[in-house]
Amino acid sequence: METVVNKLEKSMVEVKATFSKEEWKDAQDRALNKVAANANLDGFRKGKAPKALIKAKVGTKALLAEAVDEILSTSYAKVFVENNITPVAQPEANVEVMTEDELKITFTAPVAPEVELKQYKGLEAKKKAVRVTSKEVDERLASYQNEFAELELKEDGEVEDGDTANIDFEGFKDGVAFEGGKGENYPLEIGSGSFIPGFEEQLIGMKVGEEKEINVKFPEEYQAPELAGADATFKVKVHEIKTKILPALDDELAKDVNIEGVETLDQLKNHIKEDIRAQKKAEAERKFDEDVFEAVVEANPVEVPQAMVDTEVQTMVSEMTENLSRQGLNMDLYTQLTGQSLDDMKAQMADQAEKRVKFQLIIDAVVKAENIEVTDEELEEQYKEIAAYYSRDVEEIKKIFAGQEYRVKADVANKKAVDFIKENVSK
Secondary structure, eight states: OEEEEEEOSTTEEEEEEEEOHHHHHHHHHHHHHHHHHTOOOTTSOTTOSOHHHHHHHHOHHHHHHHHHHHHHHHHHHHHHHTTTOOBSSOOEEEEEEEOSSOEEEEEEEEBOOOOOOOOOSSOSOOOOOOOOOHHHHHHHHHHHHHHTOEEEEOSSSOOOTTOEEEEEEEEEETTEEEEEEEEEEEEEETTSOOSOTTTGGGGTTOOTTOEEEEEEEOOTTOSSTTTTTOEEEEEEEEEEEEEEEOOOSSHHHHHHHOOTTOOSHHHHHHHHHHHHHHHHHHHHHHHHHHHHHHHHHHHSOOOOOHHHHHHHHHHHHHHHHHHHHHTTOOHHHHHHHHTOOHHHHHHHHHHHHHHHHHHHHHHHHHHHHTTOOOOHHHHHHHHHHHHHHTTOOHHHHHHHTTTOHHHHHHHHHHHHHHHHHHHTSOO
16 A cells, blocks of 8 residues: 655645555455355355356445445554554545556545644733732621521511512513412512512512502513513512511621631631632632633644534533533533523534634643653642542552553643643733
């Protein structure tokens, strides 16, 4: 077999293969033997008919097609291995010439593009400084007060913001009651935002026993299509009003919150402050990672084959399916809830998938450019992290990855490359 390799656009490679007469003759013989072994011709036992008769019966074209399958079964991978080509998706084979004396096949396959690093040091990406304000601490304290507040019946007076009104209600659109728009003895906290905009505000000022008609407009994006953007009227009656009695901000509240190591109000404030700080640091780190990701892709243009993007989209779908499973959902239910088809979601994922592919290729190039290596200690630590994540024994994880240690090392090397880029952003 003789081959000629041509590089095409968009990281595609073409291999033109011309098979020797010996190879092609051998493939035809194997094809004929295969057909003959299963042939049923009148007057002959299965597999015993003369090959000349079988050839005449099946036809030259069909036998040659069978011979192509035979030669591909042994040469498909060989074509790429001998030319040091690693396809990133299933190659295609197109028969250019097929006669009894000659066979020429053109193979095409997408390959990982060569990455020419432009810039990965001094990128414009900054991590946001973290600061916790007294207002944020006070807001968290107020939320604890609300959590441990008691409701006290308001004998006289009107509904006020923050009160809980026990109401009957029924909604009408164009004078006709609509499904799901009726409730009795419903405890509604005013200001909670649990009803559509404009509803709760119009209850303010009502008294026990009072009835009222409330006019509202459903949001354009409301989940029930027949009500989205529609005007509606609700008939409402107030049965009872309860006001919220907040507990004092003191050590007793701190104990009620029931946080280990927190017994006093000062300890609670310190705990809140550190908790908010940790949340902000995590958010700042996430945003920094996103900015670095975008900066790396932007600074290092690389064209990737569509096959790699398609594969990454499928990976993202798998990740989404796994996340939904953790929430007790599945993809079919999710598509029903969102009104999106799987194809719609894949189309939306395409841009991000392409960026993810580019980022990974660039990171691989940085690993090589910086000669990043993985120590035995780092590899061991990675095994421990994997074991902890899946709640498995470290030795069990090592057995699972036996023969595939290179994959674990590659993950560690990639993390080190990303850390290197983050450490060398523009100061």
